[in-house]
Amino acid sequence: MAGVEVHADRDVCIGAGLCxxxxxxxxxQDDDGIVVVLDEHPxxxxxxxxxxxxxxxGALSLTEE
Structure with a gap:
């Protein structure tokens, strides 16, 4: 399976926490509940x-490597 690079738009994040x-x-999630990417290449x-x-x-996206 190909690798991916994960991206998060913190301005769009609503803090649902499903990620x-x-x-x-x-x-x-940071103290405000906004997404933080821990591993860009999971x-x-x-x-x-x-x-x-x-x-x-829709704050999250990924690109194929």
Whole structure:
């Protein structure tokens, strides 16, 4: 499976936290609940893709490497 690079638009994030629940090794939230990318090149590509697909605000994206 190809690798990916994860991106987060913190200005679009609404703090739902689904990304953290789906891919906790890739995403976290700051004190305001806004997404923080922990691993831009995650080993668990499936979890990263699921998190991007389930983001309710569309703040997450990824690019294929």
């Amino acid at each position: 953290v629940l789906t891919a906790g090794a890739v995403f976290d 080993a668990d590509v499936v979890a990263a893709r699921d998190a991007v697909a389930n983001c309710p605000s």
